[in-house]
Amino acid sequence: AQKITQTQPGMFVQEKEAVTLDCTYDTSDPSYGLFWYKQPSSGEMIFLIYQGSYDQQNATEGRYSLNFQKARKSANLVISASQLGDSAMYFCAMRELTGTASKLTFGTGTRLQVTL
C-alpha cells in the first residue's frame, strides 16, 4: 500500500488566491512526522512545513499552513495568497519512528501552476 498519496497530479490557482494540496498517509506507527517540500524546476528540495503526529495544533509557517486531520490520516497543505513564484512541484512526505534511520517517504507530488 502507498504510504503517502497525493491524488492531484496538477493544480491551477490564480494569483492571490488560496489553494489546498491534498495528502493522505498510511501508517500504523503512533509516532510520525509529516513534511511538505517544494521543488522548483531547478531541482532543489525546499522544506516548507512540518507536523508531528502528537501536535495538537495545525502547523503554520507564513503563508503555508497544514490542515492536519489525524483520524482521516490527511495532511493537506494550504497556501494562502498565492504568488507566481509558488509555481513548482510540491511533495508530501512522512518519517516514521520505527524502521531504519527514520527515512523520508515521498508522495508522487502535485504540480502547482499559479496564473495571473
Added chain:
Amino acid sequence: GAVVSQHPSWVICKSGTSVKIECRSLDFQATTMFWYRQFPKQSLMLMATSNEGSKATYEQGVEKDKFLINHASLTLSTLTVTSAHPEDSSFYICSAVGGHFSWSPLHFGNGTRLTVT
C-alpha cells in the same frame, strides 16, 4: 540553518565510465545521509541510507555493487555510479540529518543531474 552541499550539479559521462557525486554537510555533523534518485516527472525514490563509519543500507532493487556509497566522515558521503549506462541517467539528490533521531526536517543538497551518453 543546516546547509547541505552537493557536487557536481550536473555531469555528462560516457557509457561504461564511473561517476562520483559528493554530498557535504557544511555546518553540522551528519550522522546519517540519504541518497535519492528522481526520474523526470516522478517522485524521489530512496536508494540507500548511509551512517558514518558503517556500510550503507540499500533499498530493495538497488544494486549495491553499482551504486557505491561511502560515508567516511561526519560531513561527507559519496555516491559512485559504476559502469554507468544510459538508463542510469537521472537526478540524484542527497539529504542529511545530524545527531540522534528527531523530527527536524531533512536538508537536501541541490541535486546532481547525471546524463550518460
